[in-house]
Amino acid sequence: MQLRKLRLKKGWSQEQLAQLSGLSVRTVQRIERGQTPSLETLKCLAAVFEIDLDELRQENTMTITQEQIETEQKAIEQVRDIKGFYSHLIKYLVVLVLLFIINFLTNPGYFWAWWVALGWGIGIISHGLNVFEVFNFFGPEWEKKQVEKKLGRKL
Template sequence: MIIRKLRLQRGWSQEQLAEFSGLSIRTIQRIERGQNPGLDSLKSLAAVFEVQVSDLHSAPENDMDTQQQITSDEAKAIEYVRDIKGFYSHLIKYVVVITTLFIINLTTNPDYIWAWWPMLGWGLGVLSHGLNVFEVFHFFSPAWEKRQIEKRLGRKL
């Protein structure tokens, strides 16, 4: 996570970091997901970020002492951005597939427009996903989650 934080602080994409460090994009992705990098990879990244290798390769118990540790607010922000990215990815797939279905429908059987049905069904899923990501309705808010956990554990709030 330290690598990701340093990369985001500089406004670099994973592709840019891979180019600057001489590592593959896949290697950058693996490191950012928590896989332990090799010493050569650490040296390359340390050179790019202009830090010591030891700053990048600290043990988890020492991470709390470093200024590079991701705070809970940063972790929540990262998770929120991932959720938004997931929604937009879902929306793009929906538009592409539904457009393709309409093209197929209109070229093969223009008398009956069956592509409305998958558009409606999947569209409800996309709408639900968007409402959930952007928290339009707070049906399943953190407070609700806490109440449910406490209820399952038999505790009173």
């Protein structure tokens, strides 16, 4: 098991692992990216995870394929995109509630805040469709075709 998997299994962030082990966050990041740790670093990590040093050493020598790294990066990007969408949605709802309150207090006869809700709502829907890949017009296949087209290659 790799350091990242051990860390996530415990539910720790990189910062928490660094603090518990006495290492820097940068060292933890480097090891998770595949850099070989020193014997002292391995000892610190083995103590924190309460596993044998030899077991940790064997696990650390396992190589990570480029495909695994790319798959993990895509998953991380997808989670960040989803987080960004939910953040956008919460901001939308909070601002709209405030606008409707302001609208009601200043001009209760005409609800102009609906226009803001409609315009921004279209943006929210578009963001959601893109993040959750409901309609993936400009997805990886489209990008690949465009790159091939620009390079003058036939598919």
